[in-house]
Amino acid sequence: MAPSKTRYEFGGPLGAAAIMVGLPLLFNVLYLTCNDKTGCPAPILLTPRELTWEKLKSQIPLPQDGIRGFASWEVTGWLLTYYMFSMILFVALPAQTVTGTKLRESGRCLPYKFNSAFSSTLVQLVIAAVGTYIQGSKFVVWMFITDNYLQLLTASLILSFGISIWVYARSFGVKPGNRDLRELAVNGHTGNVIYDFFIGRELNPRVTLPVFGEIDVKTWLEMRPALTSWILLNLAFVAKQHRNYGRISNSILLTTAMQTYYALEGQYFEEGLLRMMDVTTDGLGFMLTFGNITLVPFLYSTQCRYLAVYPVDLSTPAVAAIGAVYALGLYIFRAANDQKLRFRMQPDHPSVRGLPYLQTKRGTKLLTGGWWGMSRHMNYLGDWIQAIPFSISTGLAGYLILPASLAGASPEAMVMADGRVVVQGAAKGWGMIFTYAYVFWFGILLIHREGRDTAACAEKYGDDWEKYKKIVRWKIIPGIY
Numbered sequence: 340m341a342p343s344k345t346r347y348e349f350g351g352p353l354g355a356a357a358i359m360v361g362l363p364l365l366f367n368v369l370y371l372t373c374n375d376k377t378g379c380p381a382p383i384l385l386t387p388r389e390l391t392w393e394k395l396k397s398q399i400p401l402p403q404d405g406i407r408g409f410a411s412w413e414v415t416g417w418l419l420t421y422y423m424f425s426m427i428l429f430v431a432l433p434a435q436t437v438t439g440t441k442l443r444e445s446g447r448c449l450p451y452k453f454n455s456a457f458s459s460t461l462v463q464l465v466i467a468a469v470g471t472y473i474q475g476s477k478f479v480v481w482m483f484i485t486d487n488y489l490q491l492l493t494a495s496l497i498l499s500f501g502i503s504i505w506v507y508a509r510s511f512g513v514k515p516g517n518r519d520l521r522e523l524a525v526n527g528h529t530g531n532v533i534y535d536f537f538i539g540r541e542l543n544p545r546v547t548l549p550v551f552g553e554i555d556v557k558t559w560l561e562m563r564p565a566l567t568s569w570i571l572l573n574l575a576f577v578a579k580q581h582r583n584y585g586r587i588s589n590s591i592l593l594t595t596a597m598q599t600y601y602a603l604e605g606q607y608f609e610e611g612l613l614r615m616m617d618v619t620t621d622g623l624g625f626m627l628t629f630g631n632i633t634l635v636p637f638l639y640s641t642q643c644r645y646l647a648v649y650p651v652d653l654s655t656p657a658v659a660a661i662g663a664v665y666a667l668g669l670y671i672f673r674a675a676n677d678q679k680l681r682f683r684m685q686p687d688h689p690s691v692r693g694l695p696y697l698q699t700k701r702g703t704k705l706l707t708g709g710w711w712g713m714s715r716h717m718n719y720l721g722d723w724i725q726a727i728p729f730s731i732s733t734g735l736a737g738y739l740i741l742p743a744s745l746a747g748a749s750p751e752a753m754v755m756a757d758g759r760v761v762v763q764g765a766a767k768g769w770g771m772i773f774t775y776a777y778v779f780w781f782g783i784l785l786i787h788r789e790g791r792d793t794a795a796c797a798e799k800y801g802d803d804w805e806k807y808k809k810i811v812r813w814k815i816i817p818g819i820y
Contacts, residue, residue, distance in 0.1 A: 346526055347534060348791065349626075355537035359625055363496050366637055367409075370489060371399040373641075373773040375648045378739040378766055380773070385765050402489070414490035415497070417483070425563050428459040430551050439613045442542075444515070444522050449543060451555060451613065456562035457606040463567060467574060481578035484571065485647075495633045502632070503536060503625040506556065510540035510622070519545070524622030539622025557623040560631040562609050566602040568636035573598055576643040580650055583755045588650035590732045593658060594642050597665050597728060611676065616792065638777055642733050645774050649738040649761055650753065661728040668725025675710040675717040682706050697810065699803040707810045714813040716792070719785045723778075723815075730775040737770030738763050789814050 349355055373379035377398040383390055402408020434455035438448045470478040484491065510528075513521045524542045527535055547553045573595045581587050612618055621627060653661070682691040682704075694708035710717040743758030753761045793814070797804045814820055 346794075347529070348526070348538070352531050352534045355534045355625075359533075359537060359629075362629065362634070366492060366496070366633065367489075369638075369641070369773060369776070370492065371401070373645065373770065374400050376400045376740065379645060379648070379737060379770045380766065382739055382766070385769065400489070409489060410493045410497070411487065411490040414487045415494040418491060418494045418498070422564065425459060425567070426548075426551050426554070428462055429455050429554070429559065429563070432458040432462070434458075437610050437613065440619055442520060442522055443525070445520055447520055449520055449555070451558060451610075453609050454607070456566070456609050457603060459563060460567045460570065460603060460606055463571070467571070471578070476578040476581035478578065480571075481575040484575035485579045488644075492633070492637055495637065496629075499625065499629040499632045502556070502560075503628045506544045506623050506628075507536045507540060509544060513541055521545075524620065526620075527622035527624065535624070537625045539624025539627060542622050543618075544623050557627065558609075558612055558618065560623075560628065561612060561617060562606055565631040565635040566606055569639050570599050570602050572636050572640040573643040576640065576647040579647040583647065584650060584753065585756065586650075588646065588652055589658060590651040590653050590734075591643055591646040593653070593661060594646065594729055594732045597662075597725075598639065598643075601669075601725065611680075614680075616788065616795075620795065638780070639729075641777060642729050642774050645733055645736060645770065648740075648755075649736075649763075649770075651732065651734050653732065661731055664731070665725050665728040668721045668723070668727070671710070671721030672718050672725060673721070675721060678709050679706060679711060679718075697803065697807050699800050701800065701803075705800070705803070705807050707807065712811060713817045714815055715808075715811050716785075716789050716815045717817075719789060719815050723782055723785055726778055726781050730771075730778045733770070733774040735763075735768045735771065736774040737766035737768055739766045785815065786820075 347354075349358060372381050372384060374381065381395060381398040383394045383398055429452075432455040434452045436450050437453050439451055441448055467478070467480060470480060510523065513523055521544075522542045523540055524538070527538050527540045527542070529535055544556045545553055546556060577587060577591055577595055580591055617627060678691060681688050682694065682696075686692070686704075691709070694706060695712070696704040696706050696708070698704055706712075714720065738761050741752075741760040741762065743754075743760065751762055755761060796807075800807070
């Protein structure tokens with residue numbers, strides 16, 4: 340049964356349809372127009388009055404065999420093999436069973452197998468390290484990723500839609516009071532096919548496979564393909580930079596190190612996922628599936644993809660400043676989350692015992708002091724701050740790729756192994772549209788998520804939430820927002 344009052348998000352059915360059509364197209368555009376063939380952006384885009392399809396087509400890396408070249412059975416097969424290998428590690432590596440939050444309908448809790456994601460990534464990184472030691476930057480995995488980036492993107496998009504269709508169709512088998520504790524997401528069964536497919540009907544879809552056993556599809560996708568693939572794509576671009584120039588810049592090393600730590604920390608503390616809206620509220624639909632399989636690895640690795648073609652050499656003070664911003668964001672994010680968790684689990688702990696709070700009619704306490712007295716989502720602020728250095732390391736991004744005959748045309752020119760020349764020229768600054776997209780997108784995501792959380796809390800706490808908002812005025816950024 341659909342809820343009595345339909346509450347649409349993301350612009351409702353029309354917005355959901357636009358996102359499902361627009362994002363796959365956008366990701367292809369981002370790759371094609373910021374490329375290693377002619378520049379980032381493609382030179383013709385710098386003079387829009389002269390733009391024609393024929394000129395643009397000559398400057399972007401379209402497959403030689405047309406639309407069919409966007410996909411490859413071989414690449415798709417290897418991608419599925421990678422997923423299968425990840426599942427094998429999920430079963431084989433030691434992990435602990437953790438109890439999730441109470442389900443809305445049954446009041447019971449589902450078990451989750453956690454911390455094998457971190458171990459799984461370490462195993463894959465060890466394998467990659469051995470391969471790199473033997474073959475160097477021409478390690479077959481790194482070559483495969485960079486040579487087939489477009490086909491991997493297409494395969495990921497197809498898989499995103501495939502899993503979304505499967506969980507949507509399967510959700511109609513959810514019956515009230517079932518033994519498997521299957522439930523529909525509160526806002527995921529509005530009755531509108533497009534919107535429900537996008538937002539996700541079933542809250543916690545699980546599947547039991549021979550040999551592998553039971554897998555919680557949502558948390559598995561969020562902790563493995565999303566984060567591990569991001570690291571692997573970054574490392575592939577580090578190897579590509581070495582193949583291009585015979586060296587590795589400090590900017591790509593710094594970016595890769597920061598992003599690898601970010602991903603590994605998320606996997607190490609994967610139990611925290613159980614307290615996130617993704618698990619407690621949202622169903623598994625195209626929104627989360629696309630985000631985990633496609634958006635995270637392919638958007639988040641954009642900076643390293645850029646730096647593989649245009650290395651940026653940062654000064655020592657710049658490296659220190661970027662590292663300091665990252666450390667600040669990481670500290671705020673971790674300290675705020677730890678304080679909230681300790682207040683909830685160990686209220687008598689000396690670090691939180693004296694903090695003020697608002698007692699609600701529901702019997703729970705809303706923290707109004709410490710980090711959470713500064714804003715309602717200080718953890719979001721920390722998360723956004725630590726994301727900023729990922730883009731800053733690319734500087735005033737933008738480059739043009741010129742023929743080898745123009746090697747001496749500019750003192751800033753860098754010559755790749757194949758003789759082509761890379762300069763910034765007129766493209767300087769315009770590449771920021773690509774390399775800074777992640778920071779802007781992440782900021783919008785956090786603002787949107789704060790709005791969703793506020794709506795949920797208003798419904799949950801009623802008048803107490805209004806009292807809380809008067810005490811803690813700021814949403815994310817103290818004194819500003």
